[in-house]
Amino acid sequence: MYMRRNIRLKHVVVESWGLLLLVLAWSFAVVFMHEISGFHWLVVPVLPVTLVGIAVSLYVGFKSVSAYNRWWEARQAVGTIVVRSREWLIHVRSFIDIDVVSAADDVARELLHRHLAWVFAVAHMLRRTSRLKTSGGSRIFTRRRADHTVAMMHQDPKSYGRFLDPEEYSVAQTYRNPATFLLCRQADSLRALMQSGRLNGPREAMMTGMLGRLAESHGTCERIKNTPFPRQIACFATMFTWLFVFLLPLAFLDVFETAAAREQLSVSLTDEFVFTLAPLAAVISWVFLMMEKVSDSSEDPFEGGVHDVPLSALCRIVEIEFKQAMGEKDIPPPLEPVDDVLY
Numbered sequence: 001m002y003m004r005r006n007i008r009l010k011h012v013v014v015e016s017w018g019l020l021l022l023v024l025a026w027s028f029a030v031v032f033m034h035e036i037s038g039f040h041w042l043v044v045p046v047l048p049v050t051l052v053g054i055a056v057s058l059y060v061g062f063k064s065v066s067a068y069n070r071w072w073e074a075r076q077a078v079g080t081i082v083v084r085s086r087e088w089l090i091h092v093r094s095f096i097d098i099d100v101v102s103a104a105d106d107v108a109r110e111l112l113h114r115h116l117a118w119v120f121a122v123a124h125m126l127r128r129t130s131r132l133k134t135s136g137g138s139r140i141f142t143r144r145r146a147d148h149t150v151a152m153m154h155q156d157p158k159s160y161g162r163f164l165d166p167e168e169y170s171v172a173q174t175y176r177n178p179a180t181f182l183l184c185r186q187a188d189s190l191r192a193l194m195q196s197g198r199l200n201g202p203r204e205a206m207m208t209g210m211l212g213r214l215a216e217s218h219g220t221c222e223r224i225k226n227t228p229f230p231r232q233i234a235c236f237a238t239m240f241t242w243l244f245v246f247l248l249p250l251a252f253l254d255v256f257e258t259a260a261a262r263e264q265l266s267v268s269l270t271d272e273f274v275f276t277l278a279p280l281a282a283v284i285s286w287v288f289l290m291m292e293k294v295s296d297s298s299e300d301p302f303e304g305g306v307h308d309v310p311l312s313a314l315c316r317i318v319e320i321e322f323k324q325a326m327g328e329k330d331i332p333p334p335l336e337p338v339d340d341v342l343y
Contacts, residue, residue, distance in 0.1 A: 001306075001307065001308065001309065001310040001341065001342050001343075002306055002307060002340060002341055002343050003337045003340055003341065004214075004337075004340040007140060008340065011139070011140045012140075014139065014140075015139065015140055015141050015293070016286060016289070016290060018195075019259055019285075019286060019289050019290075020282060020286050023245060023281070023282045023285040024278060024279070024282045024290075025247075025284065025327040026246070026249060026278065027249040027279075027281040027282055027285075028275075028278045029247075030042060030249040030250060030253065030278075031253075031275050031277060031278055031330065034253055035156065042250055042253060043250065043254050044247060044250040044251050044253070044254065045251070045254055046133045046252075046254045046255050047265065049247045049248060049250070049251035050251070051244065052240075052244050052247060053244050053288075055240070056237075056240045056241055056243075056288065057288070057291075059236070059237055059240055059289070060237050060240075060241060060291050060292055060295060061217040061291075062233075063233055063234065063237045063295045064291065064294060064295035064298070067227075067229065067256050067296070067298035067299045068298055069191070070224060070229065070298070070299065070301065071298045071301045071307075071309070072342035073125070074220075074221065074224045074301035074302065074309050075218070075225060075301070075309045077217050077220040077221045077224070078217075078221065078309050078311060078314055080217045080220075081119065081122065081214065081217045081218070081314075081318075082314050082317060082318055083219075084210065084213055084214055084217065085112070085115060085119060085214075085318045085321075085322075086321065087113065087210060088111075088112075088115055088207075088210055088214070089115075089325055091110045091203075091206065091207050091210060092108050092112055092207075093108060095199060095203040095206070095207060096108060096193060096198055097176065097201055107189075107193065107198070108326070110189065111186065111189060111324055112322050112325070112326060113163045113164070114163070114182055114185060114186055114189075115186070115322070116160075116163045116170075116318065116319055116322055117160045117161070117163035117164045117182055118160075118179055118182040118183060118186070118214070118262055119160075119315055119318050119319075120154065120159050120160035120163065120315055120319075121157075121160040121172070121178045121179040121182060122179045122218050122221065122257050123154040123159070123160075123311050123312065123315050124154040124155070124156075124157060124159050124176070124178075124222055125178070125179060125222070125225075126154075126157055126222075126225050126311060127154045127155060127302060127303070127304050127311065128154070128303040130144060130303040130304050130307050131300060131303060132303045132304065139296070139306065140306045140307070141293050141295045141297050141306075142293075142296070142297070142305075143305070143306075144303065144304040144305045144306075145304075145338070145339075145343075146235060152290075154311070154312065154315075157172075157178070159175055160172075160178065160220075161173075166169065168185070178216070179218055179246070180218075183214065183215055184300065184323045185209055186211055187211055190204050190208055191204070192210075199276075216228075221302065223300065224300075224302065225302045228299075229298075229299035229300065234299065236298075237295070238292055240270075241288050241289060241291075241292045244285075244288060245285040245288065245289065248281045248284060248285055249277060249278070249281045250280050252277040253277070253281070255277075304343065306341050308343070310335075310342040310343060311343070312335055312343045313334070313335040313342050313343065316332060316334055316335045317334065319332065320332065320334065
């Protein structure tokens with residue numbers, strides 16, 4: 001998630017200079033063919049292109065809103081995991097009744113460590129694959145950083161395995177969904193505590209219900225991760241945007257020729273005046289292309305990109321709070337933004 005209030009100019013330039021040069025080249029080519037080569041048939045009436053531009057702006061706007069809603073739902077789901085993790089911490093510390101204090105600490109520690117493993121297993125499953133290309137530098141679209149540590153990006157199962165004993169970690173790796181396995185293990189531990197009299201029935205039912213709600217939040221994240229943004233919306237938005245970019249200089253020929261005729265400009269002045277359409281068309285095209293890129297960057301919020309949900313930072317918050325509650329010494333610091341981005 002980009003944390004700086006304003007995106008740095010260098011990021012915008014890096015992401016858009018290629019598009020801007022391409023559009024400029026096409027605009028100048030259109031003007032050259034029309035004014036120098038005499039291809040006057042290139043002129044397209046401005047009204048149809050205006051209608052196309054209106055349709056494209058509405059379509060891209062719809063795509064942007066849909067992509068943002070998808071991103072916001074993902075952020076809510078991860079935020080719910082953080083909140084319910086705190087509830088789990090309170091339940092574990094308050095509900096389990098054991099006479100021997102050291103035994104109570106051991107039981108609580110096992111349940112809390114396994115929950116931390118579950119949180120990081122969810123993050124691992126959401127980020128172990130990515131459609132984004134890797135880049136060594138900072139990019140704001142279609143790229144993710146290639147030089148982050150494994151623990152931050154959760155691409156290695158050790159990110160959650162460090163909270164488990166070796167035997168349980170080995171078993172978890174054999175499951176297609178390690179997070180579900182860990183929730184089942186939590187339920188087994190609660191049932192064993194109830195059968196031994198260390199946890200009464202109502203409290204066991206409440207904590208088991210909490211496991212179900214955690215599984216629900218995980219399911220929401222999985223649904224967003226595994227269900228692609230509707231490709232018919234995404235692909236046609238890109239196609240329509242590029243169609244508008246292609247037609248815009250051709251329509252501007254009509255506008256500029258009409259203006260030159262109205263002002264009764266000489267032939268040389270008309271040629272110079274028409275050539276000014278190239279930078280103007282390039283700027284307008286750049287705006288539409290960047291709008292499409294912004295919506296595209298919000299489609300998949302768990303890819304490890306710049307505009308994704310800050311999954312790693314939220315997992316680190318849970319880890320810090322749990323370890324502080326358990327009185328452990330190896331408490332990691334909160335994650336800080338890297339090149340203005342919190343991952």
